[in-house]
Amino acid sequence: MATSSYESERDLGRNFALQARARLPLVDDVEVVGYVSHIGQQIVASLDGNPFPYQFFVVRDPKINAFAVPGGYIYVHSGLLTQAVNDDEVAGVLGHEIAHVHAHHLAREQDATRLMNYATLFGVLLSVVNPAAGAGAMAAGATTQLKYRREFEQEADYLGAGYMQKAGFDPHGMLDFFKRLADQQRLAASAAPPYLLSHPLTDERLTHLESVLHTSQWVAVARPPTSAALARVQLLAHAATALPGDLVSLYHRRLDDHPNDAHARYLLGVALLETGALDAARRTLEQAANMGWTAADRELGRTWLRLRDPQRARMLLARAAETDPNDAGAHAELAKALQALGDAAGALSEFTRAVDLVPDFADAHYSLGMLAGRSGQEADGYFHIAEALRLRGEYDAALKQYEKAAPLLSAGSERAEYVQAQIDTLNDFLGHRSRR
Numbered sequence: 316m317a318t319s320s321y322e323s324e325r326d327l328g329r330n331f332a333l334q335a336r337a338r339l340p341l342v343d344d345v346e347v348v349g350y351v352s353h354i355g356q357q358i359v360a361s362l363d364g365n366p367f368p369y370q371f372f373v374v375r376d377p378k379i380n381a382f383a384v385p386g387g388y389i390y391v392h393s394g395l396l397t398q399a400v401n402d403d404e405v406a407g408v409l410g411h412e413i414a415h416v417h418a419h420h421l422a423r424e425q426d427a428t429r430l431m432n433y434a435t436l437f438g439v440l441l442s443v444v445n446p447a448a449g450a451g452a453m454a455a456g457a458t459t460q461l462k463y464r465r466e467f468e469q470e471a472d473y474l475g476a477g478y479m480q481k482a483g484f485d486p487h488g489m490l491d492f493f494k495r496l497a498d499q500q501r502l503a504a505s506a507a508p509p510y511l512l513s514h515p516l517t518d519e520r521l522t523h524l525e526s527v528l529h530t531s532q533w534v535a536v537a538r539p540p541t542s543a544a545l546a547r548v549q550l551l552a553h554a555a556t557a558l559p560g561d562l563v564s565l566y567h568r569r570l571d572d573h574p575n576d577a578h579a580r581y582l583l584g585v586a587l588l589e590t591g592a593l594d595a596a597r598r599t600l601e602q603a604a605n606m607g608w609t610a611a612d613r614e615l616g617r618t619w620l621r622l623r624d625p626q627r628a629r630m631l632l633a634r635a636a637e638t639d640p641n642d643a644g645a646h647a648e649l650a651k652a653l654q655a656l657g658d659a660a661g662a663l664s665e666f667t668r669a670v671d672l673v674p675d676f677a678d679a680h681y682s683l684g685m686l687a688g689r690s691g692q693e694a695d696g697y698f699h700i701a702e703a704l705r706l707r708g709e710y711d712a713a714l715k716q717y718e719k720a721a722p723l724l725s726a727g728s729e730r731a732e733y734v735q736a737q738i739d740t741l742n743d744f745l746g747h748r749s750r751r
Contacts, residue, residue: 316498317333320419321366321367324367324385324386324419325367325385325387326386327384327385327386327390328367328384328385328386328387329386329740330385330390330617330744331384331386332370332372332386332388333710333740333744335372335388335390336705336706336707336708337708337709337710338708338713339374339390339490340373340374340375341372341373341374342372342373342375342393342552342555343499343677343678343706343707344375344555345643345673345675345676346547346548346551346644347373347396347551347552347555347646348350348371348372348373348547348675349643349673350396350544350545350548351371351372351373351391351396351405351409351530354402354406354497355369355371355389355409355413355486356369356371356403356637357406357414357483357484358406358409358410358478358479358481358482358484359413360482360657361479361481361482362417362478364612365417367386367387367416367650368387369387369388369413369416370387370388370389371389371390371391371409372388372389372391372484373390373391373392373393373396373552373741374390374391374392374393375391375393375555375556376393376394376556376636377393377394377397377547377556377557378392378394378508378509379392379394379398379496379508379509379510380392380394380395380508380509381395381409381412381510382509382513382711383412383413383415383416383421384416384421385416385419385421387416388416388418389407389409389412389413391408391412391414393552393553393555394552394556394715395408395510396545396548396549396552397529397549398495399545399549400491400492400538400541401488401538401540401541401542401545402484402488402542402544402545403479403484403485403486403487403488403489403538403539404488404489404491405488405490405528405545406479406482406484406488406489407475407476407484407488407489407490407491407492407493408480408489409450409475409479410474410475410476410478410479410482410484410486410489411472411475411489411514411640412471412475413471413475413498414470414471414474414475414478415467415471415480417465417474417478418470418471418474420467420470420471427711435724439551444623446735450750452673455611455650464550465519465520465525466516467516468514468515468521469523469524470590472489472520472527473488473524473525473527476489476524476527476528477619484612485536485538485539486528487528487536487538488523488538490521490524490525490528491538491731493516493521493524496508496510496511496516496523497516497518497521500516507608521673524749529736532623542658543578543610545587546578546582547582550562550566550582550585550589551585551589554586554589554590558592559590559591561592561649562586562589563583563586563587563590563592565586566579566586567583568581568582569582570582571581575606577603577607577608578603578607578608580599580602580603580606580608580610581600581603581608581610581614583599584596584599584600584602584603584614587599587612588600588614588617588618588659589623593618593621593622594622596614597615597618597619597622599734600614600615600618601615609638611632612631612632612635612638613631613632613635613642613644613645614650615631616628616629616630616631616632616648616652617632617648618633619631620632620648620651620652621654625651625652625653625655625656626656628648628652628655629649629652629653629656632648632649632652633649635649638667641672642668642672643668643669643672643673643676643679644669646666646668646669646672647665647669647676647678647679647682649665649667650662650663650664650669650682651668651682653665654682654686659686659690661690662686663683663686663690664687666679666682666683666686667683668685669683670699670702675706677702677703677707678703679704680699680700680702680706681699681700681703683695683699684696684697684698684699684700684701684702684703687699687701688700693723694720694724697716697717697719697720697723698716698717698720698724698730698734699708699714700732701713701714701716701717701720701737704716705737706740710741710744710745711735711745713741714738714741714742714745717734717738717741718738718739720734721734721735721738
């Protein structure tokens with residue numbers, strides 16, 4: 316495909332992603348997004364001749380859905396994560412969506428329909444998340460629906476299975492997940508997952524994928540259980556959409572079924588913490604820690620911080636950050652404890668570490684910006700607040716902060732060039748939006 320076509324897809328995806336940050340209910344929890352991105356980037360690393368920098372997002376929606384946008388933007392609904400049994404099934408969905416992008420399926424659909432401009436594409440995809448809002452966002456008179464052709468779906472199955480196998484995942488996870496969706500569709504066609512509206516799951520398609528995976532090159536292995544990482548992400552995804560009482564009841568029942576399971580007790584403690592039951596969370600997490608679940612340190616630290624004991628929180632969070640130096644959440648929580656103890660320099664260091672690990676960590680950027688501003692570091696203060704506002708989709712406010720930071724930065728520096736690029740992008744986007 317020609318370079319100009321790649322550029323067109325990149326522009327389309329970039330504009331869509333800007334609109335999505337402002338309009339879609341995106342999950343901003345760094346663990347949830349980080350889990351999806353980690354698996355997705357492992358698969359992307361297996362691609363040959365990849366022209367796009369892939370990015371992964373999670374939509375706060377309990378329905379099972381996922382979609383891909385040209386230019387390497389992949390969106391997964393939180394409800395899909397809660398329904399996956401293991402990492403291979405999540406990888407199966409991501410592999411399929413990555414294949415749609417890598418094979419330029421939407422661009423090829425556009426060649427056929429001539430309707431897939433940026434505004435129409437956003438309306439089509441938004442309608443899957445929010446039908447009323449999607450209808451309003453679509454161009455007047457456009458009734459296009461995103462529904463991949465049969466040959467594109469089969470191609471995405473085959474290519475995606477190959478990508479995920481090269482990345483170290485079992486491609487049978489893709490088949491397992493799609494079969495469960497097909498069973499749901501057969502049992503209650505009117506309540507079929509929205510994913511099936513844009514990705515028609517026919518018996519022919521399942522049979523084709525099954526026959527491909529039964530050849531000798533796709534040797535099946537025993538299905539792994541739910542990993543600790545996925546179990547935690549599923550809890551956080553549930554917490555984003557479920558009622559607090561329902562969330563706690565769900566994890567109480569799971570502990571009742573396995574009363575001697577430290578992991579089940581830990582998950583209940585996290586559910587209690589997420590719903591604000593702090594004393595119960597502390598007791599439950601301490602029990603899990605006493606049973607040997609060392610990952611409880613971070614959650615206990617978060618709990619003590621909310622119980623207004625920053626000294627105890629600092630000890631636990633420092634230990635958690637030392638145990639896993641790449642845990643951006645632990646560094647951010649440790650920064651809050653240090654800040655509460657009056658250690659501004661230590662807090663600055665830990666917030667900086669958090670955003671270095673996860674550049675899209677909006678809350679850490681905001682806290683870092685506020686702290687830097689109070690410490691007399693004006694340029695850093697404006698910059699990090701601008702980053703936080705941009706990541707939250709608050710573009711007008713972000714633009715003002717970038718414009719305040721720009722004259723304070725060293726001319727020609729990497730950050731100065733980055734800030735100017737953001738100013739140009741947001742000015743262009745906001746200008747187009749106002750004209751529409």
